Amino acid sequence: MNKVTITYEGSQVSCDPDKSILENLITQDIDVTYSCQKGSCLTCVMKTDHDVDPKSRAPLKPTLVEQGYFLGCQQKPNDGMVINAADQIGVFHNVRVTNIELRGGQVAIVRLTVPDGYEYRPGQFVNIIGPNYTLRSYSIASIPLDDELEIHVKEHEFGTVSRWLCDKSLIGQEIEISEPEGQCFYLPGRSSSPLLLIGTGTGLAPLIGIIRDALSQGHDGKIELYHGAVNDDGLYLIDELQSLSSEYDNLSVHLGVLNKGSLNHTLEGAINDIALSQHHDLTGWRVFLCGDPDMVKKTKTKAYLADAALSDILADPFDIQDVKN
């Protein structure tokens, strides 16, 4: 196979032209920051003056594109490309952990101070720098009216960052978070159009942010939330959801578990199947899907076939990869 040569951080790197620049760097053990490898997390952003595939720039802000930034995971190497790492642009903010509250299903609700002038849309996500510079993305569950930034962390047995964030000894310490990223959020306007939100596990975090955001902006159309978990204890926000739905007439909350337990009012089965069996016609609906990537992908197709416009289906697949462990 013909190899191409690029220059990365001043060193020549021989690359397989059929693989992404990021993949080439990773397989050669070159130190590079990355996480999802799917063009979602934006952590593998790099800089070049050479032409790149528009796809590698599509998720970036125009101001970054203007400066030559692109995503290494979405770009194949061209012979002679000169590339530099872009650690500087990932503007990170120091924030203090104000509280860590352990809930069911090994989920912790983590609250952080908000950096001065920090502008975010509920449903977007932040990248957090964990131990050994491991980065992970977490969706924002709070709204700008709140005093604190709230994220929901599911503790994974081998998750360096999640175990660290679920450890109460972190309370009071400072950690670093990125600028908010992502396109899965509520857009004002069409305030009476119905919203369907489906999330599994901590996929609920962005959804609750989106719902509270929509309500605070006066959304008066129907809001149907479906939250699914494996067992009852994975329905970690049940009290908050019930009190919110009793406060707002237009909000209905549906909870589902794969293994039906003793909780009343829960449905049994895959939450996406339950939701779509109750909504056959999604014409005019806005649909938000968050959580397990496979669920998100399948449900996106089904929502489209149920006549939701593709531009009205916003999805945030949680592509978690413990790549640096």
Add this chain to the structure above:
Amino acid sequence: MSSLYERIGGDAAVEAAVDVFYKKVLTDDSISQFFETTDMDAQREKQKKFLTVAFGGPNDYSGKDMRAAHAHLTLTEDHFGAVAGHLQATLEELGVPEAEIGEAMAIAASTHDDVLGL
């Protein structure tokens, strides 16, 4: 005489047809595997491009591109026939006159060898 693309209604017609067409393709188990992707938005754009070609509209597809774009797929006569069938059904459903459907189908048929790599 104006082009087929203009007579059918230009970009607005393609936009109206693309969802009808893409949904037919996605629900056809004999071919849906070729259209399964995480990026449905990009896939829909591809379908729109295909319809623009079939309508004789402005396109940046050459026969060579058509060949390259399908080279990595293992496609058979049946797959080609299924997609062509969905195109015809889409146009009929949208009330496109028979003569124009004939023209579009002839254009689609002209891509046969390139799509199947013959």
